[in-house]
Amino acid sequence: MAHPTLYGGIEGGGTKFNCAIGNSPENIIAEARFETTVPAETVGQVIEFFLPYASQLSGIGLGSFGPFDVDPSSPTYGYITTTPKPHWGNTNLLGMLREKLPLPITVELDVVVAGLGEAKWGASKNDSHSLYLTVGTGIGGGFIVDGKPLHGLTSAEMGHIRLARDPERDPFRGACPYHGDCFEGLAAGPALQARFGQRGETLPDDHPYWDLEAGYIAQALVNYILTLSPKRIIIGGGVMQKNFMFPWVRQKTQGLLNGYVNHETILHHIDEYIVPPALGNRAGVLGAIALAMG
Amino acid sequence: MAHPTLYGGIEGGGTKFNCAIGNSPENIIAEARFETTVPAETVGQVIEFFLPYASQLSGIGLGSFGPFDVDPSSPTYGYITTTPKPHWGNTNLLGMLREKLPLPITVELDVVVAGLGEAKWGASKNDSHSLYLTVGTGIGGGFIVDGKPLHGLTSAEMGHIRLARDPERDPFRGACPYHGDCFEGLAAGPALQARFGQRGETLPDDHPYWDLEAGYIAQALVNYILTLSPKRIIIGGGVMQKNFMFPWVRQKTQGLLNGYVNHETILHHIDEYIVPPALGNRAGVLGAIALAMG
Numbered sequence: 001m002a003h004p005t006l007y008g009g010i011e012g013g014g015t016k017f018n019c020a021i022g023n024s025p026e027n028i029i030a031e032a033r034f035e036t037t038v039p040a041e042t043v044g045q046v047i048e049f050f051l052p053y054a055s056q057l058s059g060i061g062l063g064s065f066g067p068f069d070v071d072p073s074s075p076t077y078g079y080i081t082t083t084p085k086p087h088w089g090n091t092n093l094l095g096m097l098r099e100k101l102p103l104p105i106t107v108e109l110d111v112v113v114a115g116l117g118e119a120k121w122g123a124s125k126n127d128s129h130s131l132y133l134t135v136g137t138g139i140g141g142g143f144i145v146d147g148k149p150l151h152g153l154t155s156a157e158m159g160h161i162r163l164a165r166d167p168e169r170d171p172f173r174g175a176c177p178y179h180g181d182c183f184e185g186l187a188a189g190p191a192l193q194a195r196f197g198q199r200g201e202t203l204p205d206d207h208p209y210w211d212l213e214a215g216y217i218a219q220a221l222v223n224y225i226l227t228l229s230p231k232r233i234i235i236g237g238g239v240m241q242k243n244f245m246f247p248w249v250r251q252k253t254q255g256l257l258n259g260y261v262n263h264e265t266i267l268h269h270i271d272e273y274i275v276p277p278a279l280g281n282r283a284g285v286l287g288a289i290a291l292a293m294g
Numbered sequence: 295m296a297h298p299t300l301y302g303g304i305e306g307g308g309t310k311f312n313c314a315i316g317n318s319p320e321n322i323i324a325e326a327r328f329e330t331t332v333p334a335e336t337v338g339q340v341i342e343f344f345l346p347y348a349s350q351l352s353g354i355g356l357g358s359f360g361p362f363d364v365d366p367s368s369p370t371y372g373y374i375t376t377t378p379k380p381h382w383g384n385t386n387l388l389g390m391l392r393e394k395l396p397l398p399i400t401v402e403l404d405v406v407v408a409g410l411g412e413a414k415w416g417a418s419k420n421d422s423h424s425l426y427l428t429v430g431t432g433i434g435g436g437f438i439v440d441g442k443p444l445h446g447l448t449s450a451e452m453g454h455i456r457l458a459r460d461p462e463r464d465p466f467r468g469a470c471p472y473h474g475d476c477f478e479g480l481a482a483g484p485a486l487q488a489r490f491g492q493r494g495e496t497l498p499d500d501h502p503y504w505d506l507e508a509g510y511i512a513q514a515l516v517n518y519i520l521t522l523s524p525k526r527i528i529i530g531g532g533v534m535q536k537n538f539m540f541p542w543v544r545q546k547t548q549g550l551l552n553g554y555v556n557h558e559t560i561l562h563h564i565d566e567y568i569v570p571p572a573l574g575n576r577a578g579v580l581g582a583i584a585l586a587m588g
Contacts, residue, residue: 067556082556129446141521150439152423152523154557161517162550164458164475178554181458223455227435227521229446256456260472262361262376263448 008060009288059104061291063113112142117287122278131230136237218252302354303582355585357407406436411581416572425524430531512546
């Protein structure tokens with residue numbers, strides 16, 4: 001019997017690195033996760049995991065936390081560049097893997113890779129244009145067109161778009177070191193920490209802030225809808241684990257659009273338009289496999 | 295001698311319809327413009343212009359003012375739909391043309407067509423990803439990828455994105471009937487008229503408002519850059535005729551991005567990144583020919 005073609009997937013996150021080998025959600029032959037400690041240790045563990053399978057793999061896909069240089073013409077291609085995360089700044093992640101794993105390795109930002117996974121096997125598998133957004137420690141998005149990420153001058157950095165903030169309702173001036181009250185500066189983990197001195201996960205469900213948070217997410221979705229016109233929007237990340245958030249975000253998005261985008265998906269089927277990842281927390285590592293599959 | 299293949303282009307605007315026949319900016323064999331009065335009259339004149347050439351044409355491209363339905367699966371495909379412009383609401387523009395001109399006719403929004411023209415022959419002819427924005431009576435944009443407009447669920451309506459307005463600097467609550475102080479509601483012609491009781495063209499160059507206007511345009515560009523990552527941005531429309539606006543918009547865009555998009559085009563070559571149309575006011579009609587050429 002012929003061996004099926006296998007691929008490796010690596011989701012390199014700020015907390016852990018998820019690795020898997022397979023070629024579909026139903027055919028994963030090995031999985032492992034390693035804590036994100038220091039590059040030599042973590043990447044060493046990743047390499048050890050893949051080495052025994054290397055001869056069976058056609059390639060590896062790597063989705064990394066950012067800022068991650070995915071421009072093949074750049075001298076720092078495959079590097080994690082200016083991250084504030086201790087030990088990880090200016091890390092040649094791709095180079096470390098290539099040195100020990102003689103395989104084609106394809107790289108993208110983590111959020112883009114999750115979007116690829118959802119587009120291949122998940123919530124947007126039938127959609128030519130889909131947006132994957134994560135709202136958690138950071139905010140980022142990947143726009144997938146016909147199975148490929150949209151890449152222009154650089155990778156999109158849509159977590160940093162400017163939004164309207166009403167200083168009477170929200171006097172917090174934002175936590176983004178570059179832009180103050182951009183979307184990420186208002187609505188990601190560090191902003192909640194700065195506002196309330198506690199992590200978002202520990203803020204009670206009935207805290208009035210969640211209404212504001214849903215409003216910021218909805219404002220951002222409105223801008224993405226008007227600019228990109230995705231056929232589906234998938235939102236992952238810690239904030240959306242609060243099970244009341246999806247209905248609020250959907251309702252506020254419709255309210256802000258106010259009927260202007262005259263399409264029945266938005267007017268009448270918003271529950272199917274703005275959705276959680278169908279692959280759950282496996283979107284990233286499966287997306288990395290999808291990336292390797294090309 | 296063989297006849298070269300010719301195409302027709304129609305730029306249907308709210309003030310006039312520009313028509314041309316040719317296949318490049320250097321080879322236009324006939325041109326005409328007709329006032330936008332009522333559909334029967336204006337479209338009648340357009341048809342009369344093209345009829346003598348019909349047998350020589352391989353197709354016609356039509357860029358129309360909006361809202362213009364460009365979804366081939368829609369029952370109102372090719373209609374100008376809910377425009378407030380008298381006489382033009384619910385006008386089957388494509389149908390009127392098809393009835394008399396038995397040629398393939400391809401349709402897009404006017405701003406998308408101008409973007410196609412610039413991408414084929416103008417300022418973005420060497421760019422795989424370009425954004426064309428018009429800021430005038432209305433605000434709209436077209437994102438062109440590899441010579442084709444990006445179409446997702448609908449056409450993009452990026453003139454209506456939400457921006458941050460500082461009520462102390464600008465107490466005007468916006469003129470958009472759908473969104474109040476969205477980009478178009480703050481910065482297009484009707485907003486200037488509502489603020490000052492006069493047309494933007496007649497506002498003196500040293501009026502303090504222009505600084506705010508440049509700021510709104512820069513905010514919008516920041517959001518487009520972070521979301522779409524165009525390789526070049528072309529801005530047309532009446533507001534950008536003020537020759538001090540380009541330097542202000544460029545400077546404010548850099549200021550708001552604050553070095554976050556670490557690419558030398560934005561950091562060091564912004565003068566070549568945010569530019570006027572190279573085809574000037576011919577971008578639309580030439581773009582319509584480009585649309586017909588496919």
